[in-house]
Amino acid sequence: MSGKTLNMTSALLNYLVDTSSREDKLLHALRIETAEDEYANMQIAPEQGQFLNLLVKLIGARKAIEVGTFTGYSSICIANALPSDGRLICCDVSDEWTSIARRYWCLAGLSERIDLKLAPALETLQGLLDQGQARTFDFAFIDADKENYDGYYEACLRLLRPGGLIAVDNVLWGGKVADPTVQDVDTRAIRALNKKMQSDKRIDYAMVPIADGVSLAVKR
Numbered sequence: 001m002s003g004k005t006l007n008m009t010s011a012l013l014n015y016l017v018d019t020s021s022r023e024d025k026l027l028h029a030l031r032i033e034t035a036e037d038e039y040a041n042m043q044i045a046p047e048q049g050q051f052l053n054l055l056v057k058l059i060g061a062r063k064a065i066e067v068g069t070f071t072g073y074s075s076i077c078i079a080n081a082l083p084s085d086g087r088l089i090c091c092d093v094s095d096e097w098t099s100i101a102r103r104y105w106c107l108a109g110l111s112e113r114i115d116l117k118l119a120p121a122l123e124t125l126q127g128l129l130d131q132g133q134a135r136t137f138d139f140a141f142i143d144a145d146k147e148n149y150d151g152y153y154e155a156c157l158r159l160l161r162p163g164g165l166i167a168v169d170n171v172l173w174g175g176k177v178a179d180p181t182v183q184d185v186d187t188r189a190i191r192a193l194n195k196k197m198q199s200d201k202r203i204d205y206a207m208v209p210i211a212d213g214v215s216l217a218v219k220r
């Protein structure tokens with residue numbers, strides 16, 4: 001009876017979250033605080049955070065990078081899954097939003113594990129490549145401005161070791177990717193990357209319909 005992915009009704013989504021969420025008090029508090037922000041919907045869903053945490057543990061990642069940190073929800077899910085001597089590099093341009101993230105990293109005891117780079121992420125990623133850090137990362141999460149998604153994907157792919165994993169967020173973009181009347185820059189950029197990843201021989205790949213859609217790519 002499972003030839004296709006289930007249509008997710010609100011009742012079913014509530015059930016999924018109620019019966020599977022392990023969101024702790026700190027992440028819950030961060031979600032509540034972020035809800036006050038007019039851009040709160042940029043934060044990843046709790047079930048997605050739990051999924052990222054599981055993936056990072058599954059591949060035994062020690063060195064990770066996040067492109068798009070906002071108030072820190074996904075970074076905590078990722079950093080919590082790293083060993084105590086693991087490292088997460090966070091890329092963002094907003095001092096205001098990441099000051100909230102820094103406060104929660106401190107409360108979570110994760111400050112030592114996380115290195116925030118406040119600069120356009122393409123510059124940060126290129127800087128890491130220039131420093132000779134290609135093929136040294138185990139995990140990358142891409143969740144910043146959509147226009148630059150292809151650039152983030154290409155740079156992260158170079159930074160990843162073979163067998164490393166990239167997770168790309170918002171690949172279903174609220175359903176807009178499947179609506180041909182929507183032709184804005186962000187939607188077109190996501191569509192283009194989705195298409196590219198489908199036939200990209202450098203990766204093994206799956207698109208997962210969790211939250212706003214997450215593409216997973218393992219570097220060959």
Ligand SMILES: C[S@@+](CC[C@H](N)C(=O)[O-])C[C@H]1O[C@@H](n2cnc3c(N)ncnc32)[C@H](O)[C@@H]1O
Binds near residue numbers: 074145
């Ligand atoms: C969707 S939010 C990230 C959400 C975050 N992953 C979470 O779990 O809450 C996107 C973030 O990307 C950042 N951003 C936008 N353009 C950027 C750029 N060129 N370089 C780095 N970060 C950027 C924004 O400041 C914002 O915090």
